[in-house]
Amino acid sequence: MSSSDKKHRANLQSHLFALTLDRQARPALHLQLAQALRGLILSGTATPGARLPASRTLAAELSISRMTVQTAFDQLLAEGYLTARRGAGTFVASDLPDLSGPAATPDPGPKLPAPPPFQPFRPGVPDMAAFPHRLWSRLLERAWARPDPALLGEGDPLGWPPLRAAIAAHLQAWRGIACHPRQVVVTSGAVEAFELVLDSCVPPAAGVLIEDPGYDPLRRVLTRTGRRPVPCRIDGDGLDISTAPDGLAAAIVTPSRHYPTGATLPLARRLALLDWANRTGAPVIEDDYDGEFRYRGQPLPALASLDRTGQVFYLGSFSKLLSPGLRLGYLVVPGRHLPALAAQMAARGSSASLTPQPALAAFMQDGAFASHLRRMRRLYGRRQQHLLAILRRAPDLLQVSEDPGGMHLTCPLGPALVGRVQDTEIAQAGTDHGLHLRALSAYSVLPDPPQGLVLGFAAYDEAALTAAATRLLTILHALR
Amino acid sequence: MSSSDKKHRANLQSHLFALTLDRQARPALHLQLAQALRGLILSGTATPGARLPASRTLAAELSISRMTVQTAFDQLLAEGYLTARRGAGTFVASDLPDLSGPAATPDPGPKLPAPPPFQPFRPGVPDMAAFPHRLWSRLLERAWARPDPALLGEGDPLGWPPLRAAIAAHLQAWRGIACHPRQVVVTSGAVEAFELVLDSCVPPAAGVLIEDPGYDPLRRVLTRTGRRPVPCRIDGDGLDISTAPDGLAAAIVTPSRHYPTGATLPLARRLALLDWANRTGAPVIEDDYDGEFRYRGQPLPALASLDRTGQVFYLGSFSKLLSPGLRLGYLVVPGRHLPALAAQMAARGSSASLTPQPALAAFMQDGAFASHLRRMRRLYGRRQQHLLAILRRAPDLLQVSEDPGGMHLTCPLGPALVGRVQDTEIAQAGTDHGLHLRALSAYSVLPDPPQGLVLGFAAYDEAALTAAATRLLTILHALR
Structure with missing residues (x-):
């Protein structure tokens, strides 16, 4: 038997074993089975020449009598869908017309190029060899062996509440941001966070300031969602908001360390940026993608920590702090924008998996994260x-x-x-x-x-x- | 000490203990520490009157000498930022000007209404009491205790390859769909899947057929991404494509069980729909949200299993089969559309967490899923x-x-x-x-x-x- 035959047979078997027959319903069981088998043949799932499981096996799998199976087979033998070879078993007839259309197997498309190999100096990737895998796997196991009932429904689309509280505490300690846990929204990463902010307070077709050079996926999010990216060349100190054109609906900036040049926005420019936001009403999105990794000198408090009037959305991510595969990030939302953003999230549904969230909350609460x-x-x-x-x-x-x-x-x-x-x-x-x-x-x-x-x-x-x-x-x- | 004082002190401590001083760099360590502490006071993180940790404790935490700490404190005592009370310790001066701006704590926004309680007859939710939590938690633990190195980088944005292979095998057995694992794309759910298809082969502002009644989040995805939803009233048999207006760029349908009426699209209408797609070049998105749950009669093969010319994108989800919190779904992409869709995914980045993917692959491979x-x-x-x-x-x-x-x-x-x-x-x-x-x-x-x-x-x-x-x-x- 060729490996392709084997595959066809295994496939046919799994179809047959998965059938559900209804004992209460009409038509009778053997007619239901015959109809199902006919359908598998007509749909091309059971290929001509494929051998059926023995009637005894099929009967046992479906919890029906062997007689019922044999009656169904007999019907299809009579109709010409099946043939029997003495001592060899029952087969799908091989002289059926080709029912499978022009291509028996649909075109699987080209083999895609492999992702680029992981080599120095690929940026933005943490050292996963230094990650505490054992602890993490135990936290996952513990969170899900007897999960909190609140984890089992659709949950709060803004994220697992203990994780939001742990993030708020982390931001207070590490980034000087005083926020309430309810202002913290868990996302699947920066792209979702940008989309949420744009859709909750930036009108379609509006111009949005981005830094140049800057983070390219961001420009694409703007284009894809119908906004107009307005690139603004930065200098050695980062963005100078006084060089920005009028009429912008928002600004997306990296004040802690400009991406990718690393420039730190000085205090005077930070205050000017907040003043601009206050004057124009345009929100500022602060992308603080690796603000925790400061090796020398005092970490500058986040722009959001200077914001007293609710202009700054603050974005963080666990991709660089922990692991890119988590696909978890967060957004701190100024209180006045919270209802609109929560409505957006409820309407689209969260895309951040709950699976890592309780483990991450425990990891942060017990100090392992710090x-x-x-x-x-x-x-x-x-x-x-x-x-x-x-x-x-x-x-x-x-x-x-x-x-x-x-x-x-x-x-x-x-x-x-x-x-x-x-x-x-x-x-x-x-x-x-x-x-x-x-x-x-x-x-x-x-x-x-x-x-x-x-x-x-x-x-x-x-x-x-x-x-x-x-x-x-x-x-x-x-x-x- | 009030609980608010305690909180301020814990916060100040965690800031101070998190400081990184650079032994190699200028200025000297005591100046670095004084500068950092001054910054904490000026930024309002160290509140007036807050007690500092004892110099001995701080020295031990930062691995510097007690003399260095005392020299930094002395400097700030001289500058008036700190005050010392004999026998009680060192405190942030309480007569500093209010540096924290108009609102000491930014507005946290209104308390949002709680998600609706989980009550009958909320639809679309699986019975999580029947979920094999112990097995699932062990699979998570096993996958992540010594993870496959390929799980630790950014990974293939189209999903964890063993999971894609397991999904392809499942679709063959349960839904009659013959596809290559590379055609299976793991998503964070139906919304991301819709967006990917739209962005890879439906022009902006184009009209897209949706069923009416139908799945509301879908209509919102179309509007949000700048397409025009064209609702088409269904009858007792589901969608009749002959009633659709001309000029549509795609159609999104639920042939297995129309959502929410449950109508099954008859074979003749399925063939007519495929014929329409062939003639107009407009792709069909088949949303097979719970096709596995068929209790009586033969499960109709998916529309995608009848598609010989690569017109049908097939969408499935694990939210209803397993758990809504997984936020995992998938998309089967016709081969000819695969390069464009993969480019889209690479550009936006995946939002499906890797955390559940290896556990789910194992769950499917060993038959526990079936x-x-x-x-x-x-x-x-x-x-x-x-x-x-x-x-x-x-x-x-x-x-x-x-x-x-x-x-x-x-x-x-x-x-x-x-x-x-x-x-x-x-x-x-x-x-x-x-x-x-x-x-x-x-x-x-x-x-x-x-x-x-x-x-x-x-x-x-x-x-x-x-x-x-x-x-x-x-x-x-x-x-x-």
Whole structure:
């Protein structure tokens, strides 16, 4: 028997064994079975020549008498749908017309290219080898072995309440944000959070300020939802709101560390931004994607912590702090915008899985989350210093400056490369040599973007960073 | 010490203990600490009068000398930020100006109304008391204690490959759909699936056919993404595509069981629908939300199983089969549409959490999923019969007909109620009496919608159904 025959037979069996016959209903059981089997043949599910299970087996599986099965088979033998071969069993007739249409198996489409391999310096990825998998798996097991009944229904679309409370406590301690747990909305990530804010307080077709360079998926969310992205070139201190055009309906910013350059928005610009929001009524969305990872100096309090009048939506994510596969993030909603946003969420339904939420709440409540962040902060801080030390050897190739935080370094091209090679060409050369390099210019849509490389370091140990950075300098040296 | 003081102090402590001082960097450690503490006071995080931790404790937490801490404190005592009370400790000065702006605590917004209580006859909810929680929690624990490295990165945005393979096998056995695992895309639910299909092959502003009555979130997805919903009134057999206007860019249908009336689309109409898709090039989205729950007769193969030319996107969900909190669904994509859809998914990023995916794959692979479905099918089938038997006692109040499957019954109003009371008034009366009733007319946007009640039964045992149905008949009797 060929493997394809085996597969057809297993498929036919699972169909037959899954049948539900109704003892109370008409028609009689053997007629119900015959009709079902006829349907399987006509639909092409039971392929010509396929062998049926023995009547004894089928009878046992369906909890009906063997006589009932045999009567159904006899009917279909008489109709010509089945044939019997003595000693071999009962088969779907092989001389049936081809009922399966032009293509017996529908076109499965092309094999898609595999996702790019995981290589340095892919940015924004935490070191999962340092993740406390055992503890996490135990917390998952504990949360779901005898789950809280409130976890079993559709639940609050704004998220599992103990998780929202744990996030509020975390934000108070780490980011200086005083918020009520009910202002915390659990999302499946930044994209859903952006959509919720846009749909609850930014009119269709409105212009929304985004930073340039900036986070590309954001520009796509705006376009996809019918808003107009208005890119605004940042300088070494981040966004200067006084350079923004009039008539904007919202601004999306990364004040803690501009993405991807790492610039920290100074206090004066923060206050100007809040003043702008107050004057124009346009909300500010603060994307604080890795504000917890600050290695030197005092972490600046979040923009949201300076907001006294409810202008700032604050966005955080667990993808970079814990694991990208969690697909969990959150949004802190100014009180006055909460009813509209909650209505939006109720209407669309949450897309954040409840499965990780009680485990994450426990992880945060018992302090494991804070210790993990502190441990990762030390680890990533050492790795950043390590990478900096290597790159500093070639100041003509890359401009390297101390960055107080983050999970990547953004390095403008050095004098030996500027004007000679595009950063996108360097990124391509990296791919050819087993490095994941991102060109800084690829984060821009405005003309004459800054040229440089965005180098993630958090997920790679010192040995991997040494090897990768050495290879990078060799590549850059050759392109000079 | 009041509880608010305690909270402020704990907050200040957690800030101070989370500080990272840089031994290598300038300025000196005591200056870094003084600067950080000054920042906490200026930002309002350290409130006037709050007591600081003892210098010995802080020194131990930060792994610095006690002298360093005392030098920093002395500096701030001199600057007036701190005051010391002999024998009591060091405090944030209480005569600082109010730096916290007009509102010390930002407005947390109104308390939102609680989600409606879980009561019969809320539809579409599985019986979670019958869910194998122990097995599920062990599968979660096993998948994540020593996770497959492929689960730790960003992963394939189309879903965990073993889960996609398990879904393809399930669809072959239960729904007669032959598809390749690569055509299966894991989503966070029907809403994300609709969006992906729309964004990959339906132009903005295009008209999309939806059934009326129908699934309301769907209409909202269309409006939100800038498409035009074109509602089409169904009859007792579901959608008749020959009644649809010209120029539609897609059609979204529920052929297995029309939602919410339960009508099964006959074969002739299915073929006509496929023919329409072939002629017009408009894709058909088949929403097979509970096709596995068929209690009597042969389950009709899915529309997608008849599709030979790649017109039909097939949508399934685990919310009703397993648990709504999983937030997992899937989409089977015709091969020719796969590259565009995969590009869409890559651009927006997946919102389906990886946390439940390996556990669900194991649950499906070892047959536990199929046994669970079979067990639920028997359980829900009995409950449906039980509810039917009670409702049949009052044919003047509700028209009840045998329904071969599903998790709810849709009952048109009987002759004693038609014209006397609106179904929406009945639903309101239900709420007042502790019943969750849905008015059939609320599923329509077209004028003169059918009047009736949508009664979920799957999640309620026989005793609960008896009590609720009796109460319902009493309410209806009073409204007659």
